Amino acid sequence: EDKVVQSPLSLVVHEGDTVTLNCSYEVTNFRSLLWYKQEKKAPTFLFMLTSSGIEKKSGRLSSILDKKELFSILNITATQTGDSAIYLCAVPFSGGGADGLTFGKGTHLIIQP
């Protein structure tokens, strides 16, 4: 059974700090790994990673994948209170095609002013 484990489950930091969120996975046929940000509504797409070692970057957020060790990290630098959210990691399951996603439980990030 496919599995996605995120850590930590919750994290409280002060504004301006840098945070690293972790996601490890076990999946039968790996194709990609996705990161989402969920505030009080819909998960918002952040990144999709398919290749090891290639960093994806968007503003203060960046993410990288290690397919050998089966994990990904999401970094947020110079955090702001608006970064407070649940960050979700997901992998498509099954053997191919546009399949459903298996999600981790998420990291609940709180940024204190």
Next chain:
Amino acid sequence: NAGVMQNPRHLVRRRGQEARLRCSPMKGHSHVYWYRQLPEEGLKFMVYLQKENIIDESGMPKERFSAEFPKEGPSILRIQQVVRGDSAAYFCASSPDYNEQFFGPGTRLTVL
């Protein structure tokens, strides 16, 4: 380009009633997915549909739940004879192909 639309945003039903949740995918997206998020739990896949076809319903409870994506109109997730344990947020996502999925705002179902 409007995002994924879901309605209603909030739905209250009494035990034994039926709940119908609607999802209109983003323009040009032919893949639709339904997920359920129970309190204090992560998002769980329920069903994957393309137009007029259910591709994968492995995450859907065998009884009382059904889904469709007709040729015309939105995708519908139908829950018959709702029970308190069905109270959750139900999210729909759409995708144009085999890549990232874009989520709608969700329908929060409360069963009294």
